[in-house]
Amino acid sequence: MLVKKFLCAPGPTAVPAEILNEMAKPLIHHRTPQFDAIVAENAELLKQVFKTKNPVVTFTSSGTGAMEASVTNFLSKGDKAIVVSAGKFGERFAEICTAYGVEVVELKADYGKDVKPAAVAEALKANPDTKAVYTEYSETSTAVAFDVKGIADVVRKTGALMIVDAITAVGAMEFEMDAWGVDVAVAGSQKSFMIPPGLSFLSVSEKGLKAMEKSTLPKYYFDIAGEIKANGKSTTAWTPAVTIMIGLNYALKMMISEGIDNVVKRHFIVAEAIRVGVQAIGLKLFADVPNVRPSDAVTAVRVPEGVDGKKIPGLMQDKFGVTVAGGQGSMAGNIFRLGSLGYMDKTDVIVQLQAMELALKELGYKFEAGKSVAAGQKYLMDNMKF
Numbered sequence: 001m002l003v004k005k006f007l008c009a010p011g012p013t014a015v016p017a018e019i020l021n022e023m024a025k026p027l028i029h030h031r032t033p034q035f036d037a038i039v040a041e042n043a044e045l046l047k048q049v050f051k052t053k054n055p056v057v058t059f060t061s062s063g064t065g066a067m068e069a070s071v072t073n074f075l076s077k078g079d080k081a082i083v084v085s086a087g088k089f090g091e092r093f094a095e096i097c098t099a100y101g102v103e104v105v106e107l108k109a110d111y112g113k114d115v116k117p118a119a120v121a122e123a124l125k126a127n128p129d130t131k132a133v134y135t136e137y138s139e140t141s142t143a144v145a146f147d148v149k150g151i152a153d154v155v156r157k158t159g160a161l162m163i164v165d166a167i168t169a170v171g172a173m174e175f176e177m178d179a180w181g182v183d184v185a186v187a188g189s190q191k192s193f194m195i196p197p198g199l200s201f202l203s204v205s206e207k208g209l210k211a212m213e214k215s216t217l218p219k220y221y222f223d224i225a226g227e228i229k230a231n232g233k234s235t236t237a238w239t240p241a242v243t244i245m246i247g248l249n250y251a252l253k254m255m256i257s258e259g260i261d262n263v264v265k266r267h268f269i270v271a272e273a274i275r276v277g278v279q280a281i282g283l284k285l286f287a288d289v290p291n292v293r294p295s296d297a298v299t300a301v302r303v304p305e306g307v308d309g310k311k312i313p314g315l316m317q318d319k320f321g322v323t324v325a326g327g328q329g330s331m332a333g334n335i336f337r338l339g340s341l342g343y344m345d346k347t348d349v350i351v352q353l354q355a356m357e358l359a360l361k362e363l364g365y366k367f368e369a370g371k372s373v374a375a376g377q378k379y380l381m382d383n384m385k386f
Helices: 017-023 033-050 063-072 088-099 117-126 148-155 206-212 224-231 242-258 260-280 309-318 346-362 371-383
Strands: 056-059 080-085 103-108 130-136 161-165 184-188 200-204 298-302 335-339
Touching (some): 033 056, 056 063, 063 088, 063 200, 080 088, 088 161, 103 117, 130 148, 148 161, 200 206, 260 298, 260 346, 260 371, 309 335, 309 346, 335 346
Parallel strands (some): 080 103, 161 184
Antiparallel strands (some): 056 200, 184 200
16 A cells, blocks of 8 residues: 655655755766855855854764864863753763863753753853853754753853754744854754755854864864865865755755744744644643743654553554654653654644554554644644645
């Protein structure tokens, strides 16, 4: 039997057909005027998405490459960094810092919760020699959003850098890099940018550029200064992922044509419709709402008692055609994650909720069939212009 496929994960995300067609055109060389024009235009369009006047460099890597660059380009061995950690990606920041000999003060919270700005303020007061504060914005593993604006208000009053993993947040949630006082922000191509994995982005403030001059950690490929210098000549320091860069150019124009604020609003409406839908059949969010803000990039749902949670993503994908994500690490089998990121619209809400219901029914969960779909649909009808 035919099973139509829908990619609804929190990354990689679905790629619009128009972008796939653009990327399928004959390859061009990366050291040509034609490609130089794309590099230059991408750099300017990315500033609009990050809402910054600062440089935004592009690396050919996954988002983790830009995370590593946000350590190696701004710190030195023995420096102290505060890392806000309440999920797998906050833990990754701590692991990268540790790998490079940076002293880590880890502000931990239970999965599903966040770390408040007041806790960051206390940590900075206790550690006045802190050189940087690292935090997630949208913690993809738990679907919790951190108060980046509030944390930035605290950090900007000190000499420390404010460094944000915004990989699933930029383009999906409100983000004002300059206005909020964020010094370094990283993002990834396979999220709200609607293109395949392979590119990461990093923007750096004037304060960050000055800190780069003092950094002595080793860096070569992920050398921000070298990339900024190359971008000034409308080129890249190293061989880029040419076809994905071309796809990025088309995707950025799509996003800006829609309007970045409208893109963010769409993400919220789609995510909220999913949240309303899952709760309508008695499921609970993993994010500790209302004490924390849920991410608009992904919704983590607690597996109901008596259901084999590890089977939910597989059933949804293999039998019902909808690819979502399971839990990571200790959360495997305890949660499943429904995406609302990138090339997502109202129909994707219904598709996900329907596949979720079908999978849960097969696994023995008792609920009124169609109730989540109806609740999600009603929210969309009340809040989205059709």
